[in-house]
Amino acid sequence: MPVRIRTALLPFATLPLAACAGRQSALDPQGLQSEQIFQTFFIFLIVAAVVWIAVVTVLCVGMLRRKHGADRPLALHQSFERTSGRIVFVLGLATLVVVLGLSIVSYAGQRIVFAKDEHALTLKIIGHQWWWEVRYEDDSPDRSFVTANEIRIPIGQPVKVELETADVIHSFWVPSLTGKMDLITGQKNELQFTAKNAGVYRGQCAEFCGLQHAHMAFAVFALSPDEFGRWRDHENQSASSPADPLGKQGEQLFRARGCALCHAIRGTLAGGQLGPDLTHIGSRTTVAAGTLPMSSATLAAWIADPQHVKPGNNMPKMPLQSDELIAIVHYLEQLK
C-alpha cells in the first residue's frame, strides 16, 4: 500500500479506539519501531476484516438462499460439484497468494523493527523478581551508574538495551515505543528503539515471572537531548549527605537496621546488591516497580510493611519504631 493512502487511513483505524489509547498502548505509537509495527498490524487488520466479512456474507447468503430441487439427500448435481470444486481450488490459490503477500509485508516490517544502529546509546537492563535494574555503563567508570525501574532516554536517538535476567525469565515491553523482548537465563538479548516524541511511557513485564508478576512495571522518560545530558550528569553524582539532623539519623538507621545489606547508595557505606540501587530514589516517580506513586506516605507504607503492599516480594518487613520510619523516609526522600 502506498504510504500516502496508509497515512490517510490510519486515523480512521484508530478513531474507535482513540479513547483507549493510553500510556502503555500499541495503538498510540510514539517510537520509530512501534509505528512500523502498527502499520504492519494495520495492513493485516484490513485484510482480515475483508476476508471475515466475505466469509460471513457467503455464509449468510448461502443460508438464506431459496433452494430448488428434490428434498431428499444426495440429489446431487454433477455441474455444481464440478463448479464448486473449481471455486474451492481458486480460493485455495488465492489464500496462498494472500498468505505469501502478508509474509512479505511482515518480513519487511521485521527488518525495520530489528534494524541495528552502531551509534546507539547502550544501556543494560537486568530483570529481577520483581523490579528492573538499569545500568548506564560507560568506558570511564565515573560516567557509569546504576538506577532502577526508571529509564531516561534522549528522543530522536537510537537506544540499545541489553537484556539479562538475575533469576527467572522476564520480558521487557514498552508498547508505545516498540515490541517486547524476553530476558532469558544464560543468554543476552538486545532490543533497539528510538523515541520520536518526549513523554513518559509505561512498560511492564510481559512474561509470567512468579507471584508479583502483575507488579513489575517501569517507566521510560523520553527527554530532549539537552535534558537527558543534564539528567545524566546529575545522576553520575553520588548521593549528597543529609544536612539536617533527621536526615542524618535516617542515614544512620539505614545502615543500622540492615537496609544497606540489600540496597546500595553511592557515596555512602551502603553497598548491598540484592535490591534496587537507591542513590537518587527521591527523584523517582514510583515505589516498588510501579506499584505505588512516590510520596512520603507511600514510601513509608512500603518500608513499614512491604508484604502488605506487594505480597510475596523479596523485601522483608523490618521492625521499626515510627520515629525511625519517619527518619528513614525523610532521608530517602531527599536523595534526589
Add this chain to the structure above:
Amino acid sequence: MSIAAEQHALRDDGLNGLQLSTRLESIWRTPSGFLGALMSVDHKVVGRRYIVTSFAFLLLGGLLAVLMRVQLARPENTFLSADKYNQIFTMHGSTMMFLFAVPVMEAFAVYLVPLMVGTRNLAFPRLNAFSYWMFLFGGCFLWISFALNVGPDVGWFAYVPLSSLQYTPTKRPDVWAQMITFTEVAALAVAVEIVVTVFKQRAPGMTLDRIPLFVWAMLVTAFLVMFAMPSIMVASTSLILDRLVNTRFYDSSSGGHSLLWQHLFWFFGHPEVYIIFIPGTGMVSAILATFARRPVVGYPVVILSLIATGFLSFGLWVHHMFVTGLPQLGAGLFTASSMLIAVPSGLQIFCWLATLWDGRPVYRTPLLFVVGFIVIFVMGGLSGVMVASVPIDTQVHDTYFVVAHFHYVLIGGAVFPLIGAVYYWFPKITGRMLSEKLGRWNFWLAFVGFNVAFFPMHILGLIGMPRRVYTYTADMDWAHLNLLSSGGAVIFALSFALLLVNAIRSLRSGALAGDNPWDASTLEWATSSPPPPQNFDRIPVVKHRDPLWLDSASLPVVAGLSVERREVLLTSLAEAEPQIREGSPEPSIWPLLTAIATTVFFIGSIFTPWAVLWGTPPMAVTLIGWFWPAGSKEDEE
C-alpha cells in the same frame, strides 16, 4: 480340527433375528454389579465415562475462569490473592488442555469410531479401560492437590527456571509434571487404539475413500498425539528429574538451557492446538452433511487438508518463541510456515460453505453451533495470521490479544463443534433427544456470551494489558473493557448451565430418539439407540460413502462370526477386505488394578525416591495379571 472344536466355533450363519441378538448380547455385555462395572472393557461404557468425566472437568475449569473474571472485573480487586490467582489460572489452563479438551475429543472417538467403522469394540479394549482410569486418577490427583493448596502455580506452560526447584521449592510443579504423565499415558493409549481400529477393523468394503470424515479427523489426530506427546513426556520427565534428583537439563549455569524447555514444550504445544481443533472439524463435517442434507463438498480436499494441517502443525512451534531472541531470518521463515496453515484451514472452510450453499439446511441446534463455529473460528484464524507475524507478535505476545485469539480458535474451533456434537449424538448415546427449545437458548447464550467475553480482550491486549496479571490499576484504562468481558463470561457460563439442565431433563424425560432421528448417513445410526453391547448383530458391508442414504432399505451384511466368544473381523488396510476373525478381550479387573498401582508409584515418587523401589512390584504383579495368557477354547484343542 476336531468335532469338539467345530461345535465351539458356532457361527452366526445359522442364527437369525432375536436369537442372534440375545446370544451376542450375552457374550458382549458388561458384567452386572459394581465389580462388573469396574471390569468393563466395552468402548461404549468407557467412552461414556470418558465423556462425562471430561465434561465434569470442563465445569470445574469453567468455574475457575469465572473466578478469574470476577477478580479482573474491577481494578485493584482483592477478591483473590496473588497466590490464589496464579494457582487458578494455572489450574484453568491445565484442566482445560489436559483434562478436558484432549480427553473429550478422544472420548467421543472411543465411543463413536467403532460404531462408525462398523466393528464391535476398539482394538485393545483393556488398554482403553486402563487409559480411562489413568486419566481419572491423574485428574483427581491434580484437583485434590489444588483443594489441599498444593495446586500448581507456575502456569500451564511451566516455564523454567520459574518452575525449577530454586524458584519454586514447593511440591506444586511436581504435582503438575506428574499429572502430565498421567494424561500422556491416557492420550497415547487412545491414539494407538484409534489408529489400529481404523486401519484394521473397518467394515468390509469401507475403503480409505469411504471412511466418514469424523473418523478421518480422529485418525489424523491420533497420529498427531503419537508424535507430539513424546515431546512433552521428555520435557516433563526432565523437569521432574531436575527437581527431584538434581539433574541439570534446564540449568544454564551448568550446561543446560532454559530455552530447551520452551522448544520441547511448544513442539508438543502447537500440535496440541490441532489435536483439539481437528476433531472439531470432524464433528463439523459430520453435522453439516446431515443437516445440509447432502455430503460435504470436496471429500478428498477435506481429507488432504486434514493431513496437510497435521503435517504443518509440527513446523511452526517457534512462533511461540519470537521474543526469545532467536535469529531473525529463522523467525521470519516460521512466520511464513505458520501462515501457510491458513491454506488447508481455508480450503476446509470453503468446502463447508459450498456444502451449505448447495444444501437444503435444516436449522436444528447442532447446525446452529456449526454456523457459530464458522463465524467465530474464521475470526480466530485471522488473528492467528496476525500473531504469526514477527513484528506484530512482538507487541501482542503475552497480552490479552493472544488470550482472545486462542479462545476464538479453541472455543470457536473446538468447543462450539463439540456442543453441536453433544446435541447431535446425545440421542445415539442415551436413546433420548435433547430439548430443541433449550438448545436454541443454549446456542444464543453461548454465542453472545462468548463474543462479549472475548472480543474486548483483543483491544485490551493492544492497549497494553499483559496476560497472567492478577490485578491492574484504575489509571490503566482497562477497567471498562474488563467489566464488559467479565459480564460476557457470566453469560457464557450460563449457557453451559443450560446445557447441563437440558441433559439431565432429557435423560429423564426426553423424547425417544429411535435409531436414526436425524436421517444421517453414517453407520453409527444403523444400530439401535443406545447401541446394544455387540454394536451390530451382523457386521455391515459398505458400498458407498453414505451407506444409510443409498442402502437405507437393507444394508448388506457379512455372516460367519462366532456367537460363542467375542470376535471382531479384521480387514485389509486400504481396501478393507475381510482377512481374519480375531478374538476380543473379555472384561477384566486388571486394567483398574494396574492403574491404581501406577498411580501409587507416580505419586509416591514425588514424595520419596523409595517409591521407585516399593512402587514397582505392585505394578509388575498387576501387569502380569493383565497379560497372563488366557488361551481361547480353540487354542486348547
